[in-house]
Amino acid sequence: AMTLTILYFAQLAEERGAAQERLTGDYADLAALYNALHAQHHFSLAQNQLRVARNQMFAEWTDAPQDGDEIAFIPPVSGG
Numbered sequence: 001a002m003t004l005t006i007l008y009f010a011q012l013a014e015e016r017g018a019a020q021e022r023l024t025g026d027y028a029d030l031a032a033l034y035n036a037l038h039a040q041h042h043f044s045l046a047q048n049q050l051r052v053a054r055n056q057m058f059a060e061w062t063d064a065p066q067d068g069d070e071i072a073f074i075p076p077v078s079g080g
Helices: 010-016 030-041
Strands: 002-008 020-025 049-053 070-076
Touching: 002 010, 020 070, 030 070
Parallel strands: 002 070
Antiparallel strands: 002 020, 049 070
16 A cells, blocks of 8 residues: 555645545556545545646646655635
8 A cells, every 4th residue: 555645725624633644555547546535524625626737747647646745735726
């Protein structure tokens, strides 16, 4: 199994109650990873409402995470 660092921003961080967590598991791609976290933490945002980054670079949902990766889920930012 791989160990990933997951970063949450804005609304996701509020819903998770934390800005980051470490996760161990096996995920075929970043979409599968988010779907698992969405189910576990009951996030209100769907995958198609987010951007995803892997190791501080924007990534595709079909990219496969690797052991040690830092994955960030970035919701839309609203101005105020």
